[in-house]
Amino acid sequence: AQSVTQPDIHITVSEGASLELRCNYSYGATPYLFWYVQSPGQGLQLLLKYFSGDTLVQGIKGFEAEFKRSQSSFNLRKPSVHWSDAAEYFCAVGPFSGGYNKLIFGAGTRLAVHP
Amino acid sequence: DTAVSQTPKYLVTQMGNDKSIKCEQNLGHDTMYWYKQDSKKFLKIMFSYNNKELIINETVPNRFSPKSPDKAHLNLHINSLELGDSAVYFCASSQPLPGTGYNSPLHFGNGTRLTVT
Numbered sequence: 276a277q278s279v280t281q282p283d284i285h286i287t288v289s290e291g292a293s294l295e296l297r298c299n300y301s302y303g304a305t306p307y308l309f310w311y312v313q314s315p316g317q318g319l320q321l322l323l324k325y326f327s328g329d330t331l332v333q334g335i336k337g338f339e340a341e342f343k344r345s346q347s348s349f350n351l352r353k354p355s356v357h358w359s360d361a362a363e364y365f366c367a368v369g370p371f372s373g374g375y376n377k378l379i380f381g382a383g384t385r386l387a388v389h390p
Numbered sequence: 391d392t393a394v395s396q397t398p399k400y401l402v403t404q405m406g407n408d409k410s411i412k413c414e415q416n417l418g419h420d421t422m423y424w425y426k427q428d429s430k431k432f433l434k435i436m437f438s439y440n441n442k443e444l445i446i447n448e449t450v451p452n453r454f455s456p457k458s459p460d461k462a463h464l465n466l467h468i469n470s471l472e473l474g475d476s477a478v479y480f481c482a483s484s485q486p487l488p489g490t491g492y493n494s495p496l497h498f499g500n501g502t503r504l505t506v507t
Contacts, residue, residue: 318498377446380433
């Protein structure tokens with residue numbers, strides 16, 4: 276069955292520290308992978324996506340993610356975290372049903388940033 | 391300028407009532423979706439419409455009925471509300487990527503927090 280696992284429910288980092296959020300997926304073919312961020316009371320905003328090509332993708336707000344097929348992973352990274360990065364982060368895999376976006380989401384990782 | 395807008399933002403109602411949530415997108419997208427986010431933050435797709443045609447219909451109680459009067463609008467009507475319907479409901483839209491057979495990433499609205507008492 277297709278699934279997305281985000282092993283870390285809650286992560287706390289200090290401002291200025293580096294960050295890595297883990298995402299593992301289970302999918303039978305080449306996945307289409309996404310990271311979304313959700314601030315409190317807000318909708319989900321796309322950070323970055325991987326469709327094909329270079330396995331290291333750059334996103335908005337200084338985030339990047341690396342697709343590793345051998346590990347079925349798509350971890351999100353940021354070299355220096357800002358207090359405004361505190362939010363909920365969702366990894367999603369896109370099995371497209373008839374060409375449409377039937378995304379499967381992970382349970383999310385809540386990021387807290389200490390000053 | 392809001393790309394995907396939902397109303398209302400908050401909805402508090404009693405069990406047994408019927409309520410609707412409205413969604414509009416001004417992105418010119420052909421495809422719209424309803425996702426449900428439960429209390430544990432799990433997001434799961436409910437429905438999807440493409441050009442007013444239902445294309446994805448997950449295992450959702452038939453008390454939930456989506457309606458798309460035009461491709462810019464997708465409303466969600468819920469009959470006989472139950473406590474378990476309490477959640478945040480997100481509307482989203484996307485657009486086919488020419489020549490690929492796939493859609494663009496989802497653009498989400500800010501959600502409607504439904505509380506059933």
